[in-house]
Amino acid sequence: KINIGGTKNILEVCDKYGVRMLFASTCCCYGNNGIDKSDETSIIAPTEAYARSKASSEQDILKVGLPHCCMRLSTFYGADMRIALAPGTFMTRLHNEDVLNIHGNGKQTRNMTYVDDVVSGIITIALTEPKYEIINVVSNDVVSVIDMANVTAEVMDKKDVLKMVHVTDRDGQIKHENIQNKRLRSLGWKPETNF
Numbered sequence: 001k002i003n004i005g006g007t008k009n010i011l012e013v014c015d016k017y018g019v020r021m022l023f024a025s026t027c028c029c030y031g032n033n034g035i036d037k038s039d040e041t042s043i044i045a046p047t048e049a050y051a052r053s054k055a056s057s058e059q060d061i062l063k064v065g066l067p068h069c070c071m072r073l074s075t076f077y078g079a080d081m082r083i084a085l086a087p088g089t090f091m092t093r094l095h096n097e098d099v100l101n102i103h104g105n106g107k108q109t110r111n112m113t114y115v116d117d118v119v120s121g122i123i124t125i126a127l128t129e130p131k132y133e134i135i136n137v138v139s140n141d142v143v144s145v146i147d148m149a150n151v152t153a154e155v156m157d158k159k160d161v162l163k164m165v166h167v168t169d170r171d172g173q174i175k176h177e178n179i180q181n182k183r184l185r186s187l188g189w190k191p192e193t194n195f
Helices: 001-016 049-064 086-095 117-128 145-155 182-186
Strands: 023-024 070-071 076-077 098-105 109-114 136-137 142-144 164-167
Touching: 001 049, 023 049, 023 117, 049 070, 070 117, 076 117, 086 098, 086 145, 098 145, 109 117, 109 145, 117 136, 117 182, 136 182, 142 145
Parallel strands: 023 070, 070 136, 076 109, 098 164
Antiparallel strands: 109 142
């Protein structure tokens, strides 16, 4: 309720004063839409309350249209990342030589985007003439949860202590994510860091 109402309030103020709104949405809006490679024209099927709130706010913004833009941000990682995200959790558990809990089969995929590339994507959108109402801010690095665990262990030099245990999958789990970024690339952006 706060996400949706707050976004409406900001949108109204932006329209009142003629200010462009860049809305930080989420690629989780695509959810489990059954599409192999999703782009900004793909159907959305959000599975979690957070993604549903973002999708609802997008609808309010799309009713107004340009110059506003819904930026569907990827799962990102990097310095000072949220510890609740898989890379942060994996690093903490590997550092402590704890077992990594892998929800479900671990084959779920995400587009992982380095935080600096997300920032440069947002800056690119902010500095270019409004062209698209929705833009995916993602790299093309599609990584499974198991691969993420293995890469994290390798980078941390902890392969020898890596232990994974499969636990019950979480409700609303997105099974497959492969989000395309052609619109953002058409504005001159490209990611600099791969997973």
